[in-house]
Amino acid sequence: MKKVAILQSNYIPWKGYFDMIAAVDEFILYDDMQYTRRDWRNRNQIKTPQGVQWLTVPVLVKGKYHQKICETEIDGSEWASVHWKSLVQNYRRSSHFKAIAVWLEPLYVAEGYSHISQLNRRFIEAICNYLGIHTHITNSWDYQQVEGKTERLANLCVQAGGTEYVSGPAAKDYVSEKVFSDLGIKLTWFDYAGYPAYPQLWGDFTHGVTILDLLFNCGKDSIRYMRYVT
Secondary structure, three states: OOEEEEEOOOOOOEHHHHHHHHHOOEEEEOOOOEOOOOOOOOEEEEEEOOEEEEEEOOEOOOOOOOOEHHHOEEOOOHHHHHHHHHHHHHHOOOOOHHHHHHHHHHHHHOOOOOEHHHHHHHHHHHHHHHHOOOOEEEEHHHOOOOOOHHHHHHHHHHHOOOOEEEEOHHHHHOOOHHHHHHOOOEEEEOOOOOOOOOOOOOOOOOOOOEHHHHHHHHHHHHHHHOOOOO
C-alpha cells in the first residue's frame, strides 16, 4: 500500500499543507502546471498587530501568460531581506522565535534562488525536516505526462506506484473518481477541518496563515496542533 498526494508548491504554506505531506508516502510537487497570478505559489500570510499581512515574492510575469510554475523566475533578491525583517518585526516576541531563526534566517539571507519552484521546495523541505516529516518529495516532471486533468493525476499516481491518491477537497470540482477506480486506485479526500487553536500573537485567532506562525509560537510542540505529524 502506498499513499500519494500531488499539489502545486506554495511559498511557506499553512499547516494543512504539511499535514497532507505527512499523511502520504510520496508527495509530488505539481509545478509543471501553468503559473497562476495572485495565488499561493509566491505569497502567504503572517499575523501582525495591524492584522493579516501578505509576504509576496516578486516574480517575472510580464508577457509570460502561459509559463509553468517551474519556469517562473524570481524578480531580484531584495525581497528576501524584506521578508525576514517582517518576520523579525512581527514574531520576535514569540516563545520560540530564536530557536526557529537559527535554521530559518539562513534560508533568507544566505541562500539565493532563481525560480519560485526552487525557493518553495527549499523552504518546504526545511520545515518538514524541523517537524520530523520524512515523506519522499518528488517533482511532477520526474514522470511522464498524459492529457486530461484527472487522467494526468491518476497516471502520476500509477507511475509512483501509488495504491491510494489523497486529494485536497477543492479538487472535487474537477476530479473524476472513476478514472482512479478504473486503475485500481483508491481516492481519498483530505479533510482540513477541526484544527485546534494554538497560542498566537496579535488579536483574534487565524488558522490560514503560514505555518511559520505556528512554529514561532509553539516550536516543537507544533505537532500537537496538527493531525498527521507525529
